[in-house]
Amino acid sequence: MNDTQKLLESRPSSVAILFQERVAATPDRTAFRFPAAAAGGGEEWLELTWGQAAQRVFRIAAGLIDLGVQPEERVAVASATRVEWILADLGLLCAGAANTTVYPTTNVEETAYILADSGSRVLIAEDGVQLAKVRERRAELPELRHVVVIAAEDATAAEGDPEDFVLSLAQLEERGAAYLEKNPEAVTERIASLRPGQLATLIYTSGTTGRPKGVRLAHDSWSYMGLAIRSIDLLEPEDVEYLWLPLAHVFGKVLVAGHITVGHVMAVDGRVDKIVENLPTIRPTKMCGVPRIYEKVYNGVANKARAAGGAKYRIFQWAAEVAREYAKAGQANYVKTGNRTVPLGLGLKHAVADKLVYVKLRAAFGGRMKGCVSGSAALSPEIGYFFAGAGIPVLEGYGLTETSAASFVNRHESYRTGMVGKPVPGCEVRIAEDGEILLRGPGVMQGYHNLPEQTAEVLESDGWFHTGDIGELSADGYLRITDRKKDLIKTSGGKYIAPSEVEGRFKAICPYVGSIVVIGANRNFCTALISLDEPALLGWGAEQEGLAGKDYSELLAAAETQAMLAAYVKQLNEGLQRWQTVKQFRILPRDLDIEHGELTPSLKLKRPVVERQFKALIDEMYEGSVAK
Template structure:
């Protein structure tokens, strides 16, 4: 068990700020004219300062108060990542209320449950599609819906009485502006009643089984995260963040909190298809992401380079090999020799610099979270000069509780604990966490809270791991461990991470085998990558479903499985597999809104296909 210092240091805004709203206003006061956010409007990037952000936020906050939102009421936000999400969230906390975050991909059934369970009184939604989900539900507490994009929606003129009021964001802002002319100190008075233990955010865990649970995160949780990361001295006000992550997810949310503590600027755009394109324009210094994004970038760059064939492909492969050898030496505490250094300099000139420039040319590091990052992917990015700092955290811990450090990144681990956080390892290998980021419990669910939170503050993560010289290594989810009929334990996550890192055409893999005589797998193909492959191999006229059955594709997958098996113990090897004719879908209940596989749901849906693999 390890417990480094408190993480407190003089001069931090969060030390003087009892709440997220206070922190926001303190940041504005400290750096009013510095750029706060960039966002796309009509194809062009616009910038607003912290002072301009305050003006927009306080009008929206006053508008919420004018709608009758009281201190500690819940206000839901259901939208993709965009500047309006951030402004709305800041407005909610400045009104003394708490944000209930909802993924835009959440089903209508779950939207109704979340809004009802949270008791949200106002919902702020992206468009008519999100509004339609709400209209299907019986939600007596909900009195108004505000739309970012209100085209085609008949908005409410005046107070509809007992009916549901529909407003545009501009209408909400106008309400607030009028209220502020009458009560200039409205926001300050509302914040006077909010402290560190007031509810700030309800994030509903998408969960892989059962109903989502509302995680109660108070203002003190977010203040802790800001202080702890500031104490690492890895970011400053001169940094520029590119933010595409879902803001309904805890990792996206915590990055907005870090910005207010440290004062850097953020470019916001939630379009996943434009990440690489936008990086080249925005030229950020860091970006948070999930492993799948890094896997796809690596695969795309590699396949493009190798597709040229001839000398270009050979030079690319040589350069990556030179870089990976250097990374592995550094991981052992050694340095490249003179010849190796000369090779690295040449490789940087020929290959690495081009890759970095494609991603903006200024990346100091990436941050990876939410799922395990394959060592091969981490080594590749490190080799080309864009290190990935893998971290670890859960919704219940307000995001990160550990992260690797730029000057001491240990691939295969998720870093040391943040200052002020303690790790413990239970007898069965479960990771325990205690510290300032741990939630205050599940909303309205004392029984579920008691199952994971001890009286002395330890949170049971449900993950299995070990501490290696103070650095945490996570091996699998406790509930996902497989025990074959031969009595051998298998960690499916390890196998799945290795496969996706090695096979660029894979989208998802679900390893199966609990109680079975061997391990099998369900595999899906990445639509973009397999379509490119098909076009290059005379199969461009085939649909995704047809490609899944194509003998050449089956051989492609089999070769990848054989390569995977060469890295595994005998009892871990994948003996048989199924290639699905489509990718896994959120809408079909196979993926969570945060893009995690619902393992049990997938195994149940394809149970008959899996059974056939074991009939011989």
């Protein structure tokens, strides 16, 4: 029996069992670090050991049992990423329930739809804002019996609330503690009764059109993912991992499964605006993120260097190119020889650049970062090479909500920028005739909740899942994602274009870009909608003669801004095939965001929404042109 067979056959029925095993193995080791209000004002970082976490998890589980929650009944969680989210999730899993994840940014209508479609009996809400969404649509949620509010000060019953409809998380834990005094084996018995294939999670994909679909993931899908992550040594027991990703997204969820199996420290704080501030405090060794974050970090560093003056900016530009050259040479040599040696001259240049630039970048990450993981969307290779050459390799991975997130990932010793690595143990892959990636394995979903026809469209009877992504496998098993199957652009001249490739190239050369959307389907040339990052643009404007003091909207309208972007588009086009080149562009009046529906909560682009929102600008670019 090989290692993969052992992993598949020995995996427990649930991640709850892995949690029990982790607590038994290292009860006194730190499991979580998290921010909390300090007594004298401000914040402090507190810790929970695995044993202390287990005590709270078991009390939450027992509290839910006391509320009448039965196995496989849904308990929803609507909260930003915080340690209580993880404790609540583990608690409901240990009670045998299934988690319905809800982004805290989800509007009232869609929140009500998710809770109703899932049949959720209990909602664990972060605060009064999430509670209010439920109260507004109570008539549509007859199955919802209780709301547990994490923020105790917001857990106030309103007139008309039935008894015990609203309680705080602290009150739930108190109920659980009392229940365990009378029924000390209640939670362990629930865990022991969990079976493979039992529903553990309903994650509603935001999608680009229509209602979200509930992806059904089983308990043993998560235990499989946890063991698969541990088997590839992506994380080590001595690591400190910084978790800020939304836990309502499958990417965040799978990181928790890996955390439980490896047993390292996880620092949890979902406030994205605190990332830069938190890094020197947490001093993480590992961090996962989405490409947009790495793009913003890169652009921030580039703009800071530009603001420091001509000489320092030239040094940064030189160092950035050295980093890319160094990373490319090292990776190419590793493929040939198994080591990352580079030519002597390049190594000497890299040593100088390290002292001048890279050491400062690593210090901004806390000084201990061994590497990051990027997923959820494509990372620009040029940005990936920069970080790799600067000593912070960004390991690209690939997976979907429907495959429990981590299907492919680069390994530390053999990563390749621009590829998403090899499959994790137990994941099978094949490429269909049209280039679509098909996956099969224990991480693949059971189907879409209450949607058998849509399930049949993507999931074959023998377990193969159609990802909707286009890709290619190298001879030694590395996967490269080309594009989303439905996002490929076919021009009126019959040429296929992968817009994400063009967009990624532009993000690597223009430090002021917020988002870029390439347009061209059924058109005779490509165009682009470009938004600009407000802090970066204001910094640029302050340096330009005649623009200093102008606000964001004034800078967007300035002829100088148009000329600056035109120069970057020209640079982009020089590296593209003729049919890929961007002939015209328009500057958007604001950056794309979640609030306007143009980005998913995991920061993926919703192309159809963008094209609808800015149809007038697109039509303007194609006025008088021939469309198919």
